[in-house]
Amino acid sequence: MSHRESKQLQFESTPDMPKSQPLTYSQLLDPAVWSYKAEGNANVVLTYVGRDSAFFGYVLRLRKEPAAPVKSSGEDAPHIHSLDHEYAFQRNVIGVLLGKEYVAEMQPVPMTREFLTAIGKVIDEARPQSRRGRGPDMNQSVAPLLPDHTLMQEVFAANSVLDSSAAPPPPSAPPTVVALELKVEDDELFCPLDLYSGDVNRVKSALQVLCQTPQNNLRFFLDGAQYPVDNTDTRARLDLFLSGGFDKILDLIAKILIDDPLFRVLKTRQQSLDAYDIEWIFKWYSALAETGKEPRDPTEEEWEAIVQDYLDEGREGPKRAVDGSISAINADAGSFDSGSDTEAPQPKRKRKDSTASIGSLDRHSFEPKGKRRRLDSDTDPFRDEISDAEKLHRVQLFMLSVTLKDLSVIITVDKDNNSKEEKSDQAPHLGKPMGAIRLGNESFRYKLRVVDIDPKRIDKISHYYQLDQDIIRHFQTLKEDKRCQP
Ligand SMILES: O=P(O)(O)O[C@@H]1[C@@H](OP(=O)(O)O)[C@H](OP(=O)(O)O)[C@H](O)[C@H](OP(=O)(O)O)[C@H]1OP(=O)(O)O
Ligand SMILES: Nc1ncnc2c1ncn2[C@@H]1O[C@H](COP(=O)(O)OP(=O)(O)OP(=O)(O)O)[C@@H](O)[C@H]1O
The missing domain is CATH 3.30.200.110 (Inositol-pentakisphosphate 2-kinase, N-lobe)
Known part of the structure; x- marks a missing residue:
């Protein structure tokens, strides 16, 4: 050490x-x-x-x-x-x-x-x-x-399910804990706004789309082990967990995503932290660098102060586009591209595929790519109007938005009757599940955790700018601009 x-x-x-x-x-x-x-x-x-x-x-x-x-x-x-x-x-x-x-x-x-x-x-x-x-x-x-996070720790304390010396449960055994991991980012077929919509049908259909083309946006775990989501054995095991199987699991997950405040908070934060187009951010970052004030990665204390300022300022206000036009940011605002032109199909996103960044939505900005205007100094109503300190602050808030758009949420559920209260009380160090939810006649416990929430290096701004430029070029080649609706 x-x-x-x-x-x-x-x-x-x-x-x-x-x-x-x-x-x-x-x-x-x-x-x-x-x-x-x-x-x-x-x-x-x-x-x-x-x-x-x-x-x-x-x-x-x-x-x-x-x-x-x-x-x-x-x-x-x-x-x-x-x-x-x-x-x-x-x-x-x-x-x-x-x-x-x-x-x-x-x-x-x-x-x-x-x-x-x-x-x-x-x-x-x-x-x-x-x-x-x-x-x-x-x-x-x-x-x-x-x-x-794909397990409920206190279930293991109570049941010793994970005793590695014990024989593994037979494949026919019902799973005890089911977990779904979502990376809420853009995809050719997937509209994050559906997940945030609060509408059970839209949330469920977004989950169904993700299940059909999970790529790196969805992972599925039974008792902590990853299973392919589109596999018949997986689905058969899910039937043992919950009658109605896969479809009912998606109902359950959709209900959790709507009931729990996390997705509402996440959406508001993502949008308000990303209040300025990457073209502005890059411009301000470059301007600071040119005058010898290249932004560096904040210290822990500086990050805490940045967030405190953001919260004090109530920056969940209007969003300024590159052309200076202002639109409201709230739970129902924003427009998103949802797909590419059917006449010009793009390669599917793949892990580490070089086309991966050319999605229909850009995780580094919430602006619709097809409609995004290039930075043009003649239409820059805020030109030279902000101080270097404010430029830096906006760049730093943008960096936070990148982390929030790259994170994954793990949703873990088990049946309420798995908790052996008297035993889990003897093991308070194992933590408590966060919520309870009912579906039909059955009760479930669930927890939500976020992973991959590390700070991003501020010198990646030029990489994000380049990705954005690629996306703009890509969308300029398309004839049709499909959006998912707020
Ligand atoms: O830059 P990108 O758009 O390629 O995004 C990277 C992601 O690639 P993707 O576009 O989802 O295939 C990449 O995702 P995968 O590991 O490919 O699933 C990471 O999330 C990477 O973050 P970090 O390097 O772990 O901090 C991501 O880097 P950041 O952009 O978040 O810095
Ligand atoms: N605490 C945890 N409990 C269960 N699974 C986890 C946990 N942390 C990470 N994982 C699993 O490991 C995967 C990789 O972890 P993580 O996202 O932290 O890696 P990363 O390299 O930072 O990701 P990315 O490339 O997306 O930036 C996650 O997608 C998740 O499936």
């Missing part, structure tokens, strides 16, 4: 974390106690499969080696890649914006090169071919241990 991290990574013990504190790290540095669970572009996630019940239902999130060399940061830089910075950002920035209950607590586990090398080899075969190029980052000195 680096000197800096060993001094700062003293997270308080939290209700979400295992009871046996302090952690016996050495037992976690055994590759045999981990199995591959999932990964994204920057991190690979492992499930604990060892025998210590204190860690049943937990995952380890390992950072992967960077895709490109990381720009070296000066002494005063906020170490955006350090776990303590990441954690403070997740809890004190994203937690404040969305609600702390949606953000998991984590426990730092010191890493060794020996372990990272060994685990890289062990998990290689389980990884998708397209992801194998980059192994664990050998320079990480700590990695976070997190509750596995």
Whole structure:
């Protein structure tokens, strides 16, 4: 552990974390106690499969080696890649914006090169071919241990379902916990506004579209293991969980997304933080850089102050387009492209496909691409009117919107009769589910958690600008502009 991290990574013990504190790290540095669970572009996630019940239902999130060399940061830089910075950002920035209950607590586990090398080899075969190029980052000195959000931890405390020494349940056994992970971003066929609409039919039809073409936007878990969503065996198992099977699960998920405040908050935050077109953001970023004031990544304290200012300002106000026109931002406002011209079909989005960024909606802006106007100084009514401080503030709020548009939400449900109250009371450290919901005559418990809520590097602004320009060019080639409706 680096000197800096060993001094700062003293997270308080939290209700979400295992009871046996302090952690016996050495037992976690055994590759045999981990199995591959999932990964994204920057991190690979492992499930604990060892025998210590204190860690049943937990995952380890390992950072992967960077895709490109990381720009070296000066002494005063906020170490955006350090776990303590990441954690403070997740809890004190994203937690404040969305609600702390949606953000998991984590426990730092010191890493060794020996372990990272060994685990890289062990998990290689389980990884998708397209992801194998980059192994664990050998320079990480700590990695976070997190509750596995695709499980209900206290069910395992009560039932010891995850006892790795026990025989696995037969495939015919009904699943105990069902989880769906949604990455609420653009897609050729998918309109995020449907998910946010509050209308059960629209939410459900958006989920159905996602299930038909999940790509990297939807993952499905039964008792913590990922299953292909369009598979008949998966659907047969779901029938055992809930009569009516898959269709009823989607009803249940739709009901949760409407009942719980998360999606309403998320939509408002995404839109208000992204109040200016990326063309403006890039212009302001470049103007600052040209005068020697290139924005750098904020420190933890600076991020907290930025969010506080945003909340104090009540920036959920009007949205200014590049041409200066103003439109209201509220739960019902905004227009979105939903698809491409049928005469000019585009390649489907694929993980790591170079066309992936040319979706019908741009996660880096909520403006409709087909109608977006290019930056034109003659139509710039705000030209030179704002201070450098305000330019910087707007760039920083935009960076927050990028994180909020890249996150995933994991929705986890189990039947209410799974909770053995007397036993879960004996294990208060395992946390409580967040909500209860009824569907027909049955009661369910659910929890919602957000993942992938790390800060984005501010020097990616030019990358986002380039993506945007590509998208504009793409839409200029289309004849028809289909929108999904607010
Ligand atoms: O830049 P993009 O649009 O390619 O987005 C990246 C995503 O690619 P996608 O477009 O969804 O295929 C990419 O998603 P995948 O891992 O490909 O599912 C990541 O979310 C990446 O974020 P980070 O590097 O982990 O911080 C994303 O990077 P950020 O744009 O969020 O920095
Ligand atoms: N606490 C958790 N519990 C269960 N599964 C998790 C947890 N954290 C992450 N995952 C799984 O691992 C996947 C990758 O994790 P994560 O999103 O943090 O990686 P990333 O590289 O930062 O993602 P991206 O490429 O989207 O930026 C998630 O999509 C999810 O399926």
